[in-house]
Amino acid sequence: MTTTTATTFDASHAVQRVVAASRRVQQPQSSGDLVSLAMGEPDFDTPAQVVDAAAAALRAGRTHYSPLYGEPTLRAALAERIGRLANRSVDVGDVLVTHGGTGGLTAAILAIVDPGDRVVIPDPTYSLYADLISLAGGIVVPVPLGPDLHWDLDALDAALVDAKLFVFCNPGNPTGIVHSRAELERLGAALEGTDTIVLSDEAYADLTFTGEPFTSALEVASLVDRTVYCQTFSKSYAMTGWRVGYLWGPSAIIAAAARIHNTANGSMNTAVQDAALVALETCDEDIARMHEAYARRRSLMADGLTAIPGLDVSSPEGAFYLFPRYDLDLPSVELVGRLRELGVAVRPGAEFGAAGEHHLRLSYAASDDAIIAGVARLASGFEALR
Ligand SMILES: Cc1ncc(COP(=O)(O)O)c(C=O)c1O
Numbered sequence: 002m003t004t005t006t007a008t009t010f011d012a013s014h015a016v017q018r019v020v021a022a023s024r025r026v027q028q029p030q031s032s033g034d035l036v037s038l039a040m041g042e043p044d045f046d047t048p049a050q051v052v053d054a055a056a057a058a059l060r061a062g063r064t065h066y067s068p069l070y071g072e073p074t075l076r077a078a079l080a081e082r083i084g085r086l087a088n089r090s091v092d093v094g095d096v097l098v099t100h101g102g103t104g105g106l107t108a109a110i111l112a113i114v115d116p117g118d119r120v121v122i123p124d125p126t127y128s129l130y131a132d133l134i135s136l137a138g139g140i141v142v143p144v145p146l147g148p149d150l151h152w153d154l155d156a157l158d159a160a161l162v163d164a165k166l167f168v169f170c171n172p173g174n175p176t177g178i179v180h181s182r183a184e185l186e187r188l189g190a191a192l193e194g195t196d197t198i199v200l201s202d203e204a205y206a207d208l209t210f211t212g213e214p215f216t217s218a219l220e221v222a223s224l225v226d227r228t229v230y231c232q233t234f235s236k237s238y239a240m241t242g243w244r245v246g247y248l249w250g251p252s253a254i255i256a257a258a259a260r261i262h263n264t265a266n267g268s269m270n271t272a273v274q275d276a277a278l279v280a281l282e283t284c285d286e287d288i289a290r291m292h293e294a295y296a297r298r299r300s301l302m303a304d305g306l307t308a309i310p311g312l313d314v315s316s317p318e319g320a321f322y323l324f325p326r327y328d329l330d331l332p333s334v335e336l337v338g339r340l341r342e343l344g345v346a347v348r349p350g351a352e353f354g355a356a357g358e359h360h361l362r363l364s365y366a367a368s369d370d371a372i373i374a375g376v377a378r379l380a381s382g383f384e385a386l387r
Pocket residue numbers: 041100101102103104127170174202204233234235241245246
């Protein structure tokens with residue numbers, strides 16, 4: 002008889018696939034005099050009225066299970082918001098409240114992708130996508146971005162032939178790029194006549210600095226009917242720890258995603274959803290206030306980086322990231338380790354895809370002081386390593 006012990010245990014094939022595919026790098030604990038420009042989350046506190054709403058909900062006994070698709074009042078408000086974007090009446094039944102953007106992406110990808118399905122992603126992009134596609138047994142097809150970090154539309158056209166799904170974020174993590182209406186329309190045209198589904202992760206939609214209004218995939222007629230829209234409260238409302246997001250899309254896909262979400266997550270936190278509704282209804286000024294601060298910090302960081310020899314700074318269009326290319330002959334993981342020893346934490350470009358190599362991801366969701374000090378350390382670090 003064989004017994005399974007910790008020493009004989011092999012993780013499931015699903016886990017092994019994720020481990021084999023994953024490029025995600027666990028950040029070491031910060032210690033000592035380290036300036037961090039590595040964070041992927043707002044450094045602002047959640048607006049006070051949202052915190053108050055959660056506390057009031059808990060005190061009012063909102064401590065029980067919530068319906069599996071989410072609280073009806075929140076879903077109705079989300080359906081209205083999505084309807085305004087898509088310029089159509091949206092059925093509340095097609096809105097699924099999820100455990101953050103992560104829960105929405107997981108539910109959508111596991112609901113859509115079968116083993117062997119080809120799933121196209123930009124390279125580099127948010128590293129969770131490849132992990133989730135691998136979890137589902139799909140084949141990750143990374144398509145390198147152009148030198149300006151926008152999509153290489155010809156390469157994308159070729160890769161999308163027979164693809165089950167295309168997953169992307171707009172604005173982009175790690176690139177800080179905002180894909181324009183023209184790019185989205187070009188994508189819609191390329192997919193015409195195919196069954197390829199699009200998963201549009203618009204986590205940073207409120208954070209654009211192009212001077213042009215942001216275009217959601219839901220606003221593009223040739224995309225909307227094939228698009229699963231994934232959104233989160235994490236970035237716009239500085240609510241990363243609350244874990245609330247949502248999906249909307251074609252009814253059959255949302256029903257399938259709900260099946261996964263209900264199986265893996267069960268029902269969502271009731272008081273958190275009450276607070277999310279308050280965020281949706283009352284935070285316009287907070288979003289504007291944070292946007293103003295990010296805009297200032299973005300210039301501060303971009304100006305500082307542009308002055309460093311050997312760094313080619315990407316155009317900072319959205320999210321809160323810059324993704325400069327560097328000319329040192331060092332892999333990005335190694336360079337990040339060296340820079341850390343010199344007192345500044347950033348993320349290696351290779352973490353986001355093979356084509357992200359020789360780039361660094363810097364976040365300006367940090368204080369002005371941290372940006373000034375971090376950029377100064379980066380400048381002296383590059384000088385020392387040259
Ligand atoms: C592009 C993108 N999508 C989704 C997420 C996940 O967000 P959430 O905190 O809602 O799970 C992140 C987090 O960094 C992200 O960068």
